[in-house]
Amino acid sequence: MSLDTIRTERAPAPVGAYPHARRVGDLLFLSGVGPRLPGSGQIPGNLTGPDGTLAAYDIDAQTxxxxANVRAVLEASGARWEDLVDVTVFLTDMARDFSVYNRIWAEHFPDVDTAPCRTTLGITALPTPIAIELKCVAALRRA
Structure with a gap:
């Protein structure tokens, strides 16, 4: 079995010792992808208070x-957005953010028959001050 490791500067650097993605046969497994900006690591829509703690965030901007970060990893792997088959979504405030996330999801996947499967989980925290993270699997086309 061949394992190909994918890293790209077009997506934010991983926050730990892991690759952006790993290709195994015709499947592509993405590590958790957050909304940090490539290069700077800034988090869109985060507002911090005078003491540096998170005061507010914008789930629309982060979603x-x-x-965009998932798309960058897919493209660096030779895959396309349409190749996604399964997405696990982690939200730190399901009650507040799910409807916004769901609306943006529908903009990006307007046809339910071709959209990937999806599981959405409400969690208490992520490793950096982000409100959303995606874990994705794509099926790659044979050449």
């Missing part, structure tokens, strides 16, 4: 950026 759009996390989708």
């Amino acid at each position: 759009r950026q996390v989708f």
Whole structure:
């Protein structure tokens, strides 16, 4: 079995010792992808208070950026957005953010028959001050 490791500067650097993605046969497994900006690591829509703690965030901005980051990893892997088959979504405030996330999801996947499967989980925290993270699997086309 061949394992190909994928890293790209077009997506934010991983926050730990892991690759952006790993290809195994015709499947592509993405590590958790958050909304940090490539290069700077800034988090779109985060506002900090005078003491440096998170005061507010914009789930719309973070969702759009996390989708852009997923797309960058897919493209670096030779895959396309349409190749996604399964997405696990982690939200730190399900009650507040799910409807916004769901609306943006529908913009990016307007046809339910071709959209990937999806599981959305409400969790208490992520490793950096982000409100959303995606874990994705794509099926790659044979050449």
